Amino acid sequence: MRKEILNLLASRPGEFISGEAISRHLNITRAGVWKQIQSLKESGFEIESQTKSGYRLLKTPLSIEEWVLERGLNTKTLGRKIKCFEELTSTNNYAKELLHQGDADGTVILAKRQTAGRGRMQRAFASPAGGIWMTVVLKPRLSLTDASKLTLSTGVALAQACRRLYGLEVQIKWPNDLVYQGEKIAGILGEVVGEWNAVQTMILGVGINANLERKDLPSDFSATTLKELLGQPIDLNKLVIAFLEELETEVDSLEKGDSEGLRSRWMSYAAGIGKKVQIERAGELYTGILKGISVNGELILEENNQERLFTSGDVKLRSTEGYI
Structure with a gap:
């Protein structure tokens, strides 16, 4: 019902839709419509209410919203199936559980918080509210050797998305960190699921310090946040969309055998070359x-x-x- 109301409001941008029209469309009471609208407002949707005119959608939230992601994505595969949660222990662990249910290539899992996030070598990965904590499930047409390059592809895709959206000269610190002037912004964890000569499934975990405060970050290593660098909170949905679009292009390129192209693009973003x-x-x-x-x-x-x-x-x- 939540999505149906949003679809109805979005179908007539800038216009008011009466509560009566919404109630007829959804076959619920006017009181029920009001309750749903209040719930959407509490989630960060800016909806104007006007007596006798009804409701109109003015702005979507900065926080992760499944409906916003589904409407904004222009990918062929990645994100065609999205699962968003308020909290998970780990999006990578949840992705592994989904594989037993036969979830398709390109499924994306997002959590607003992780209680047991982890990085490489099983290290703890702080994942408070305000960041982007996500996993992409891939079933690439790649050998085991080439599949290992997908973490490089992920780093390139994320760097390209950040530069395109914000103009930030972010860099990639080998093997899997996105940094700005030496301070970590994001981390990537790629895991092959199963044991095959040719990879059947790979899950790519991505954690981004987006709308966090520096005090939210661990003090044992140098890190920063996009909010701090830009001086204002960002729209998390726009970053996720831009990243998935860039990643799909990178995966397609790698599947076509363009390892040298990937290497060249990665080198263009690499931190510390020549040092x-x-x-x-x-x-x-x-x-x-x-x-x-x-x-x-x-x-x-x-x-x-x-x-x-x-x-x-x-x-x-x-x-x-x-x-x-």
Whole structure:
């Protein structure tokens, strides 16, 4: 009923629709219409009420709303099925549960809060209200090797969406963080579900510090929020839509075999290229010049005039010359 009222109001933009017309359309009482309208207002929809004229929709909320996402998306596959929740333990965990029910390629799960969010290496990932906590379910036509590049594709898609919407010179810190001047804005976690020679399902978890305050973030690492950088809260729905549209393009490109194109785009957003960095892996420290990534997504470090490759694993990357 909530969506039906919104569809009715949106069908006549700028015009009032009488409560009587809405009640007839939905076969509910005028009191029932008023109650639904109040509920929508409490959710952040700006709806003008005028005696004898009725109601008209003026503005949609900044917070995640399934109806707004469904109306705004222009994708072919990603987000054609969306599930939004007030709270989940983890959107990635919920996605795994859905796979047992046979959910289709492109399903997107969003939660306004996560109580047990996690990042790489099972690390805790703070997920308070105001951020974007989401998982995209993919059934890509890719080999296991190429499927591992989907986290790179996700980083590129998110960087492109942020630059397109806000003009922010965000960068990607290998392997899976989006940063601005060295401070983390977002993290990505890709997980292959099942054991196959060719990937049947991959879930991509994305966490974005959007409309959060700095005090909401953990104090044990350097992070910032889009709200802080832009000086005002953002429309979370617009960012999700832009990201999914960019991601669909990136996935399609990778499925067509354009690994070199992905590498080139990733390099254009990469943080720290050409800088002296330190890489810690399994307790050992390596120092050299960050050269970029290989076509397979491995980090390339030039050390004593020789190139050393690193897979993601538990690698810590830091600059010796300022932020990356």
